[in-house]
Amino acid sequence: xDNLFNSKMKLLGFFWSFLLAVLLLVCWFYYxxxxxxxxxEAHKNAIQNLELIHGMLQRDADINDxxxxxxxxxxxxSRMSFRxxxxxxxxxxxxxxxxxxxxxxxxxxxxxxxxIVAAQEQEVGLSTRYSRTSQQELIYVAKAxxxxxxxxxxxxxxxxxxxxxxxxxxxxxxxxxWVMLLAFAIIALLSYLLTRQLDKPVNTMIAAMNAIGExxxxxRLHFQPGHEFxxxxxxxNAMADMIxxxxxxxxxQKQQLEAVFHGMKEGVMVLDAQGKLSxxxxxxxxxxxxxxxxxxxxxxxxxMSLELQRACDYVLSPSSxxxxxxxxxxxxxxxxxxIYDVNIVRLQDPQGGIGAIVVFHDISELKRLEKVRxxxxxxxxHELRTPLTSIKGYAETLLAEHxxxxxxxxxxxxxxxxxxxxxxxxxxDLLQLARLEARSHLEGAAAVNAAEALxxxxxxxxxxxxxxxxxxxHSLPAxxxxxxxxxxxxxxxxxxxxxxxVRYSPTGEIIEVGYTDDPKKVTFSVRDDGPGIPGQHQHRVxxxxxxxxxxxxxxxxxxxxxxxxxRHIIQNxxxxxxxxxxxxxxxxxxxxxxxxxx
Ligand code: ADP
Numbered sequence: 001x002d003n004l005f006n007s008k009m010k011l012l013g014f015f016w017s018f019l020l021a022v023l024l025l026v027c028w029f030y031y032x033x034x035x036x037x038x039x040x041e042a043h044k045n046a047i048q049n050l051e052l053i054h055g056m057l058q059r060d061a062d063i064n065d066x067x068x069x070x071x072x073x074x075x076x077x078s079r080m081s082f083r084x085x086x087x088x089x090x091x092x093x094x095x096x097x098x099x100x101x102x103x104x105x106x107x108x109x110x111x112x113x114x115x116i117v118a119a120q121e122q123e124v125g126l127s128t129r130y131s132r133t134s135q136q137e138l139i140y141v142a143k144a145x146x147x148x149x150x151x152x153x154x155x156x157x158x159x160x161x162x163x164x165x166x167x168x169x170x171x172x173x174x175x176x177x178w179v180m181l182l183a184f185a186i187i188a189l190l191s192y193l194l195t196r197q198l199d200k201p202v203n204t205m206i207a208a209m210n211a212i213g214e215x216x217x218x219x220r221l222h223f224q225p226g227h228e229f230x231x232x233x234x235x236x237n238a239m240a241d242m243i244x245x246x247x248x249x250x251x252x253q254k255q256q257l258e259a260v261f262h263g264m265k266e267g268v269m270v271l272d273a274q275g276k277l278s279x280x281x282x283x284x285x286x287x288x289x290x291x292x293x294x295x296x297x298x299x300x301x302x303x304m305s306l307e308l309q310r311a312c313d314y315v316l317s318p319s320s321x322x323x324x325x326x327x328x329x330x331x332x333x334x335x336x337x338x339i340y341d342v343n344i345v346r347l348q349d350p351q352g353g354i355g356a357i358v359v360f361h362d363i364s365e366l367k368r369l370e371k372v373r374x375x376x377x378x379x380x381x382h383e384l385r386t387p388l389t390s391i392k393g394y395a396e397t398l399l400a401e402h403x404x405x406x407x408x409x410x411x412x413x414x415x416x417x418x419x420x421x422x423x424x425x426x427x428x429d430l431l432q433l434a435r436l437e438a439r440s441h442l443e444g445a446a447a448v449n450a451a452e453a454l455x456x457x458x459x460x461x462x463x464x465x466x467x468x469x470x471x472x473x474h475s476l477p478a479x480x481x482x483x484x485x486x487x488x489x490x491x492x493x494x495x496x497x498x499x500x501x502v503r504y505s506p507t508g509e510i511i512e513v514g515y516t517d518d519p520k521k522v523t524f525s526v527r528d529d530g531p532g533i534p535g536q537h538q539h540r541v542x543x544x545x546x547x548x549x550x551x552x553x554x555x556x557x558x559x560x561x562x563x564x565x566x567r568h569i570i571q572n573x574x575x576x577x578x579x580x581x582x583x584x585x586x587x588x589x590x591x592x593x594x595x596x597x598x
Contacts, residue, residue, distance in 0.1 A: 008195050016188050023180045030176050034169060039128070039139075042165040046082075046141040047124055050158045053084060054145055057156070064149020070095040070104075081161065083134065087116055087142075088154040098134070110157075115142040119155045128162060137162040201229045208236060217244035267340075267360035269299065275316050277302060278355065287333070287340075287360055299358065305331050308342060308358075315344045315356050330363075338364045370437075378434035381427045388427060392420040422559070429561035432492075433544065436568040444486035445573060447598075450522070451476040453487060454513060457494030465502045472498070474513035481515065483522055483596040489569045490596075496562035497526040497592050503558070504530030504590070521575070523595045532581040532588040541579065542567040570594045 053076060057063060063072050073084045077097020084097040091111025093104050110116050118125030119142035127140045142157040204221065211219040217240055221233035261268060267284035269277055269291075275298060280291050288294075294302035300309035308331050314320050315327050326343040333340065341361040347354050399413040451474075458465075458472050465472070483490070494513075501511045505528045512527040533541060537548045545560040563577075570577045575595040583589035 008199070012188075012191060012195060015191060016184075019184060019187055023184050027177060027180055031173055034172055034176075038165050038169045038172075042139050042160065042162065043126060043141065046139050046158055046160045047126075049080070049082070049160070050124070050141045050143055050156065053158065054143060054156055057145070057147065061148070063147070063151070065151065066094050067101065069147070069151055070101045073097040081164070083138075083159040085110070085157045085159070086151075086154055087111075087113075087157060088152045091116070094151065094154065113140070113142075113157075115140040115157060116155050118142070119144050119157075125155075131159065134159070134161075137166070139165075198228070201227070205229065205233065205236065208240075212236075212240050212243065217247060266362075269302075269358040269360075271299065271312060271316070271356045271358065273316070273354050275299070275312055275356075284360065287338075287362070303331075303333060305333065307331050311342070311344055312356060312358065315346050320346070338362060339367045340364075374434050374437050377430055378438075381430040381434065384423070385427050385431070388420060388424050392417065392424060395420055426559045426561065429559050429565060433561060433565055433568065436565065436572065444489075445484050446486070447482045447484055448487045448490060449480040450483050450490065450515070450524070450596075451478055451481060453490040454494050456491045457498055460491075460495050461498045461502055464499065468502060468505065469508045470502050470505045470511060471509075472511050472513065476513065476515060481517070481522060482598055484598065485569075485573050485596050489573075493566045493569050493594065494526070496566050500562060500592075501526055501528035501530070501590070504528060506530065519598075521595045521597050523593055525591050525593050527583060527589065527591040529583075529586075529589045532583075532590050533579060534581075538579050538581065542577070566592075566594070570596070573597070 056076075057069075057072070060072065063069050069086060073086065073095045074097050077084050082097075084095075085093055086095040087110040088094045091109035093099070093107045093110055095101075096104060096107070099107060113127070114129075115125035115127040118127070123143065125140075125142040128137065129140070130136070131138045138159040139162050140157060140159050142155045144154070145156050146153045201223065208219050208221050219240060220237050223230045223233045227233075262282045264281055264283055267287040268281045269284055270279040272278040277291075277295050277297055277299060279295070285291055288302055291302050298309060299312050300306060303309075307329065311327055311329050320327075326345045329342050329344075331340055331342055332338065339362075341363050343359045343361070345357050345359075347356060395413055395417040399410065399417055402409050402413060454474060454476055498511065498513075505511060509529045512525075514525045514527070516523045516525075533548055537546075540546050541548065542563045544564040546564075547558060547560040549558060567577050573596055575597065577592065577594040579590060579592050581588075581590040583591055
């Protein structure tokens with residue numbers, strides 16, 4: 001309210017100063033014009049009187065010497081309030097209505113008086129100045145005349161006191177100034193009263209706006225139609241309506257989000273722009289019981305996980321190039337008892353990062369079940385391997401003894417041996433898969449020569465290749481192509497891919513192994529001219545036990561685990577494996593690609 005008063009007074013002060021300036025200007029104009037007009041009138045009067053006296057002088061024939069002129073002037077001068085002087089050419093005063101004849105000779109020479117000089121050049125000479133003789137300001141008008149008789153030609157001069165006009169001028173200007181002051185006072189008072197009149201509705205509107213600003217959205221203004229602020233009040237009411245509706249919608253949405261937030265099974269942490277905890281949901285409080293006490297602190301203090309803290313710092317750092325993609329990691333909490341998949345998403349606004357959301361997804365049970373499955377596979381494979389080895393051994397021995405013997409026995413034994421071999425291979429593959437799943441990252445990895453691994457793998461495939469007369473060509477440099485991987489695992493990858501390639505190649509064809517090298521990684525390719533893998537199977541051939549033969553007739557020695565082992569090895573080393581079929585510009589053929597780092 002004080003503010004309103006101050007600004008009102010400021011506005012009024014400005015208005016009053018402006019008004020005063022305008023009134024002063026008007027006064028100044030009036031003063032100037034009045035002065036000009038009054039002095040013009042005084043000059044006109046003086047000139048008229050001068051003409052009158054001149055006329056009378058001309059008409060009066062008795063005035064023909066100095067004494068008669070002096071008498072005449074004194075007579076007229078005594079009746080009028082002005083002084084009449086006659087100055088002969090040369091400047092000597094011959095007659096004066098206010099100076100006796102005897103004193104005339106003592107008067108100054110008047111030749112250089114401005115009005116006398118001007119009268120000789122123009123029709124009438126004019127001058128206003130202070131007279132030392134009569135001690136007042138006088139208007140002098142003078143005219144050159146040619147009297148008759150013994151009076152020499154000269155200048156007839158009339159001096160009218162300026163004070164008569166001055167008094168009138170002062171009276172007029174004083175009255176005008178008073179009128180102006182009165183007008184100013186009335187306008188100032190009226191303007192003040194008018195602004196006071198506006199105080200009440202303005203104050204009501206300010207109070208209503210303050211109430212709306214403080215959250216009282218039901219506040220409305222009720223002005224009658226025709227009121228100065230009727231339409232403004234209408235706009236304020238409409239604005240309050242709109243804000244109220246928007247707030248209602250936002251509150252509803254907020255409640256919905258809160259319900260989702262707290263109803264979620266996943267634990268959620270909200271981080272502010274400084275990476276401090278600004279909120280958690282109920283599920284999070286179940287994961288870390290005292291997490292609500294860590295609000296305002298860093299995730300490290302709440303979870304004791306350095307890994308998580310580093311991930312949050314990375315996501316929130318301006319240099320991270322995640323945009324709105326989630327950063328994913330796995331962490332263990334509670335001394336390794338619980339495993340969580342954690343997704344961190346940066347919250348963005350046009351001005352920059354404003355925090356992050358951290359979502360904890362409990363995968364402990366999933367991991368436990370996976371472990372149970374892996375252990376089961378590993379155990380079963382392990383248990384199967386010993387009896388299978390002895391069956392294989394006995395079958396081989398028996399076959400060796402009975403190869404020349406009765407036919408049914410030899411063929412039964414070779415069927416037993418073939419199936420046993422198949423089962424041994426499957427158990428070996430399963431065991432290897434279980435081992436690969438158990439140890440995940442880069443175990444035993446070292447810089448190895450890919451060409452050597454390829455040679456070792458080809459050696460293992462050679463018997464099969466020779467039986468099909470399939471040859472291998474490769475472009476790998478003999479001096480060495482370095483990749484970081486466990487040597488035996490790389491041999492295994494090449495071997496599985498080459499075995500498949502040989503198995504599916506038509507007899508007498510060539511298998512090609514190639515590579516492309518770039519600064520970080522090497523991409524290997526294994527190509528054959530076999531039947532190819534139809535598009536709908538391509539993304540599934542890397543699954544365990546998946547075989548296209550189910551759909552196109554079985555291949556001997558196929559377990560459906562080879563590519564699954566390859567994928568595990570390559571992914572454990574940070575690489576990627578994929579297939580392309582048919583080969584470019586052909587109707588069949590398959591190329592397997594995989595990448596490894598230098
Ligand atoms: P398998 O032991 O059966 O070869 P893999 O996992 O190595 O198991 O392969 C999965 C399936 O992918 C195979 O059964 C076969 O159907 C298909 N496949 C793999 N390599 C080739 C290839 N070079 N040409 C055609 N089909 C192939």
